[in-house]
Amino acid sequence: AVVSTQSTGEAGSVNDISILNESSVASVTSNGSLFLHSLSNPGTAALHFTHSSELTACAMLSDAHVLAGSVEGELVTIDLRNTGKALHIQQRSACSISTLCKDQTTAKVWCAQKDGECYSIRSPLDPQLHCDLTLSGGDCEAILQVAAKDNHILTTAKDRIVRRYEL
Secondary structure, eight states, X not given: OOOOOXXXXXXXXXXXXXXXXXXXXXXXXXXXXXXXXXXXXXXSEEEEEEOSSOEEEEEEOSSSEEEEEETTSEXXXXXXXXXXXXXXXXXXXXXXEEEEEEOTTTOOEEEEETTSOEEEESOTTSSSOOEEEEXXXXXXXXXXXXXXXXXXXXXXXXXXXXXXXXX
């Protein structure tokens, strides 16, 4: 059953969504917009942030912060209390971010890029990009998705193999 429907209007197609809490969801779009949607008030966006390039992935860092990835490889940290500009923008490479995933146990964020890179970000709110761990596998094929829980990291690539890493 459909609980609620939300429209991003003329903002392009939705590339990713991330659940903030039981009443809010963030979405990123192909025209560089991030929307925060209230599930209790369907049909309207609670706030809106615009970036200069297409946003491809997002992950909620806290009740006040979202991390978004761009097609240009940028990691954009957004403070939901002040969406006038990005809190900071980091970049490891110019390759598109395919997915972002916050590990609820360690609070690290896992980032997968279309060039095959998959790495953890130690402290996403720090203005300096600190990568703790880089995963290998898939013969440098593009990582399509990454998921994290406890000490397990799962990745998928175009070769259709799900790889599990135990940390």
